[in-house]
Amino acid sequence: LAKTTQPISMDSYEGQEVNITCSHNNIATNDYITWYQQFPSQGPRFIIQGYKTKVTNEVASLFIPADRKSSTLSLPRVSLSDTAVYYCLVGGKAAGNKLTFGGGTRVLVKP
């Protein structure tokens, strides 16, 4: 069962790049890494997912080293509206699969 660890909180300023790292030392071969954003009293929202190397979409990039024991979500040029909790999720199509969310990182973007 892949356990994930994330920093509890991070502060940043508008226009800066924010990088959040999630550790998942016991990640299994079939596990994917997915990141979600959650605002207060709302359901999480999908940001990005990857299996290895680098993935980029219109809102973020995801960096996964070769050993896949960690992953880094990169948010370029954050704005105040990016203030939220960010979760990494590790899981895959393995027997007895369990989807494991990290504890979440509370990102505060300041003006």
Add this chain to the structure above:
Amino acid sequence: DSGVTQTPKHLITATGQRVTLRCSPRSGDLSVYWYQQSLDQGLQFLIQYYNGEERAKGNILERFSAQQFPDLHSELNLSSLELGDSALYFCASSVGDFGTSGGNEQFFGPGTRLTVL
């Protein structure tokens, strides 16, 4: 709006009672997931169904059960409720089975806030 609907939005009940939470996935999605989010526990995966079959189980208590019906909606049954069961319960859906193409992007509903007094 994710397209996932959950009812009710709020539920207040007493210890020892039983409640049923309902989820309708996005049109076309075959997978349904249930999560519990409490202040001190973060997001905890409970159970996943894919096209009516149980696919994966998290740390779901024996007092809790779920099912996915032929029309793909799902219900989470919580019985013998305890104070510690007070939490936000989220349902999510995805097109495919988790770990497959189209299965990893989950769309979350707005949640049901359960308060056990």
